Amino acid sequence: xxxxxxxxxxxxxxxxxxxxxxxxxxxxxxxxxxxxxxxxxxxxxxxxxxxxxxxxxxxxxxxxxxxxxxxxxxxxxxxxxxxxxxxxxxxxxxxxxxxxxxxxxxxxxxxxxxxxxxxxxxxxxxxxxxxxxxxxxxxxxxxxxxxxxxxxxxxxxxxxxxxxxxxxxxxxxxxxxxxxxxxxxxxxxxxxxxxxxxxxxxxxxxxxxxxxxxxxxxxxxxxxxxxxxxxxxxxxxxxxxxxxxxxxxx
Numbered sequence: 399x400x401x402x403x404x405x406x407x408x409x410x411x412x413x414x415x416x417x418x419x420x421x422x423x424x425x426x427x428x429x430x431x432x433x434x435x436x437x438x439x440x441x442x443x444x445x446x447x448x449x450x451x452x453x454x455x456x457x458x459x460x461x462x463x464x465x466x467x468x469x470x471x472x473x474x475x476x477x478x479x480x481x482x483x484x485x486x487x488x489x490x491x492x493x494x495x496x497x498x499x500x501x502x503x504x505x506x507x508x509x510x511x512x513x514x515x516x517x518x519x520x521x522x523x524x525x526x527x528x529x530x531x532x533x534x535x536x537x538x539x540x541x542x543x544x545x546x547x548x549x550x551x552x553x554x555x556x557x558x559x560x561x562x563x564x565x566x567x568x569x570x571x572x573x574x575x576x577x578x579x580x581x582x583x584x585x586x587x588x589x590x591x592x593x594x595x596x597x598x599x600x601x602x603x604x605x606x607x608x609x610x611x612x613x614x615x616x617x618x619x620x621x622x623x624x625x626x627x628x629x630x631x632x633x634x635x636x637x638x639x640x641x642x643x644x645x646x647x648x
């Protein structure tokens with residue numbers, strides 16, 4: 399658990415390189431209150447998402463559902479997430495993951511909020527769940543690693559593709575191939591902190607200030623100025639999460 403001082407230092411380092419707005423997603427019943435609390439304590443630069451990750455899908459009982467629903471009433475909570483499917487680790491049974499995903503997708507639609515989606519080795523079931531709720535559902539396919547065709551399907555469904563530090567990895571040609579047909583307005587540049595630190599920070603704890611390396615690599619890939627990528631991703635972030643021009647505060 400990070401102290402308020404450590405969180406403040408992370409946000410200061412981010413602001414120093416032009417990253418002034420951060421979204422903190424919950425992943426489990428254990429960190430749900432923490433994510434919302436960080437957004438409250440650092441409201442000038444942090445918003446939150448509330449949801450249960452597929453790893454903990456089997457913990458989504460009636461009481462946890464009530465807590466997630468209550469969290470969505472907080473104005474600092476701007477999305478339902480991190481939710482989705484993960485058939486790589488299978489920390490929760492498949493049927494529990496699908497049930498948790500479907501309940502949270504429907505909750506997002508009811509609350510008129512976007513979703514932050516996790517997907518690993520589970521695309522076929524995820525696509526079925528998303529397609530059943532589109533058009534209407536909106537959100538980001540977080541740290542997406544599928545094929546270019548599947549990335550374009552994400553766009554077709556009305557969502558955006560999240561690209562993380564993996565795009566900078568030496569052997570991640572698949573991520574760069576996936577990103578090639580996309581345009582800046584279809585992508586959210588992200589960190590997946592504290593994981594997937596981009597080059598040249600491999601091996602370190604990832605943090606928001608490192609996101610500029612992801613934007614820099616995409617700028618190279620697309621032959622665009624870094625400032626164009628930053629502006630486009632900022633616009634996607636603001637638009638998706640319904641953030642006003644007054645936030646983050648200067």
